[in-house]
Amino acid sequence: MIKFGTGGWRAIIAEDFTFYNVKLLGSAIAAYIKENNYQKKVVVGHDYRFLSGRFSRALAESLVESGLKVLFMEEAAPTPMVMLAVAENNLNIGAAVTASHNSAEYNGVKIFVEGGRDAPQEVTDRLEELCLDLEPINYQRGSFFELIEESAISYYNNKNNYLDSIFSLVDQKLIREKHFKILFNPMYGVAKDIMLMCLASLRCYVDTINDYRDTMFGLNMPAPDKELLGDMKFQMRRGNYDFGLATDGDSDRMALIDRAGNFIDPNNLLKLLYYYLKEYRQEKGGIVRNLTTTHILDRMAAHYGEIYREVPVGFKHISQAMETDDLLLGGESSGGLKIRGHINGKDGILAAVLAVEMIAKTGKTIQEILAEIEAKFGYLYFYKINFSYNQTDKARLIKLLFVDKIQFDFAAVKNLSGKKINKISYQDGLKYYFTDQTWLSIRFSGTEPLLRIYLEMKTEREAKLVVDFIKKQLKI
Numbered sequence: 454m455i456k457f458g459t460g461g462w463r464a465i466i467a468e469d470f471t472f473y474n475v476k477l478l479g480s481a482i483a484a485y486i487k488e489n490n491y492q493k494k495v496v497v498g499h500d501y502r503f504l505s506g507r508f509s510r511a512l513a514e515s516l517v518e519s520g521l522k523v524l525f526m527e528e529a530a531p532t533p534m535v536m537l538a539v540a541e542n543n544l545n546i547g548a549a550v551t552a553s554h555n556s557a558e559y560n561g562v563k564i565f566v567e568g569g570r571d572a573p574q575e576v577t578d579r580l581e582e583l584c585l586d587l588e589p590i591n592y593q594r595g596s597f598f599e600l601i602e603e604s605a606i607s608y609y610n611n612k613n614n615y616l617d618s619i620f621s622l623v624d625q626k627l628i629r630e631k632h633f634k635i636l637f638n639p640m641y642g643v644a645k646d647i648m649l650m651c652l653a654s655l656r657c658y659v660d661t662i663n664d665y666r667d668t669m670f671g672l673n674m675p676a677p678d679k680e681l682l683g684d685m686k687f688q689m690r691r692g693n694y695d696f697g698l699a700t701d702g703d704s705d706r707m708a709l710i711d712r713a714g715n716f717i718d719p720n721n722l723l724k725l726l727y728y729y730l731k732e733y734r735q736e737k738g739g740i741v742r743n744l745t746t747t748h749i750l751d752r753m754a755a756h757y758g759e760i761y762r763e764v765p766v767g768f769k770h771i772s773q774a775m776e777t778d779d780l781l782l783g784g785e786s787s788g789g790l791k792i793r794g795h796i797n798g799k800d801g802i803l804a805a806v807l808a809v810e811m812i813a814k815t816g817k818t819i820q821e822i823l824a825e826i827e828a829k830f831g832y833l834y835f836y837k838i839n840f841s842y843n844q845t846d847k848a849r850l851i852k853l854l855f856v857d858k859i860q861f862d863f864a865a866v867k868n869l870s871g872k873k874i875n876k877i878s879y880q881d882g883l884k885y886y887f888t889d890q891t892w893l894s895i896r897f898s899g900t901e902p903l904l905r906i907y908l909e910m911k912t913e914r915e916a917k918l919v920v921d922f923i924k925k926q927l928k929i
């Protein structure tokens with residue numbers, strides 16, 4: 454069973470993520486290309502996960518067996534480089550074998566369309582249908598190197614183009630003058646080489662941790678989340694670094710750590726960069742965020758007379774909105790962001806280099822800039838929490854939230870009686886918008902078996918009251 458979620462198809466290796474299913478998806482991609490009369494060439498890349506290289510070869514074989522040619526990225530590459538490869542070759546379709554930030558037992562495939570954008574849902578829906586409709590495929594192992602010899606598969610490397618694209622967006626001279634000392638944590642993922650190349654040519658001195666290929670990801674998830682970056686806090690204090698950077702497994706997300714070792718929440722990173730682009734680079738343009746990301750960004754865009762948009766979770770929606778409305782910045786509270794002019798998707802390396810430029814140009818500490826932003830645009834306390842569930846629980850929660858559409862009576866809760874609902878939306882999960890500009894979102898993750906609750910409240914205390922109330926109501 455091949456099922457696409459928020460960011461590609463992800464499944465447990467040897468359960469649903471098998472060589473057979475990867476080849477099946479290859480046949481479905483080929484069928485999709487034929488029915489749309491698209492170019493008969495596809496880019497295939499892969500990350501550092503367990504067997505990603507082998508799975509990507511199987512995908513390439515299957516595409517060729519179905520009549521296509523393949524540009525194959527032999528070295529493990531950040532997902533943004535694969536997206537760039539699709540764009541610079543003017544292809545209709547590309548694919549990266551990666552399960553991004555998921556834990557080691559997962560692998561997956563992300564599909565890209567024209568311009569290197571994440572495939573929209575209509576494309577992945579059609580691929581799922583085609584996978585169901587295809588006759589069982591004649592699964593064969595390993596003709597990859599014969600296909601290379603026949604030139605049906607050719608190696609492709611766009612490292613230099615990618616670096617040029619990053620460098621074209623930042624002030625290299627300014628960064629070079631600072632000689633920053635940085636701690637970088639690629640979380641055992643694929644960003645290491647390219648990030649080091651980038652930072653070294655910007656004359657930064659970089660120490661690294663978790664910097665070798667470990668397909669078990671140190672028995673954690675390669676996700677740049679606060680609770681998974683505790684080792685950086687410790688190292689930052691020892692090494693007297695200017696700041697720290699971490700990237701996820703396939704390098705499309707980034708986390709920033711300040712000099713004192715404090716994790717900068719991705720919402721704050723988005724605020725910092727938008728503020729920087731507007732105030733210091735005087736750039737024009739609005740923002741797009743997903744519906745689980747800080748609403749302070751809306752206030753900021755409104756202040757600058759720019760538009761702001763809200764979309765469901767999934768970077769495909771962000772990239773689409775950025776293109777349609779020619780926006781300056783798009784991002785998600787999960788740590789992905791994009792600015793105008795770079796590839797059509799999120800990129801942890803670009804985000805890192807832009808943050809480095811911000812620190813160089815402002816000459817202020819991250820906390821000082823955040824304090825300026827708070828003084829100008831106010832404060833909301835952002836909180837998110839995940840719950841795992843078993844299948845019975847999931848069915849019960851789906852019924853309660855989306856069939857019976859439970860209505861939460863906040864007014865009945867002590868100290869929350871003033872919380873008035875302005876709007877309820879079911880666009881992606883459930884979201885309450887309150888009249889005091891606070892909000893609450895409850896949705897099932899599309900990448901992991903988790904129920905996620907996110908909220909932005911006036912204070913931490915208010916957030917705690919709301920979460921306790923929701924937990925009771927949902928019996929979780």
Ligand SMILES: O=P(O)(O)OC[C@H]1O[C@H](O)[C@H](O)[C@@H](O)[C@@H]1O
Binds near residue numbers: 789898
């Ligand atoms: O909350 P989820 O559905 O698990 O999604 C969390 C994140 O997963 C992936 O990284 C997607 O590319 C992102 O767009 C998304 O924000």
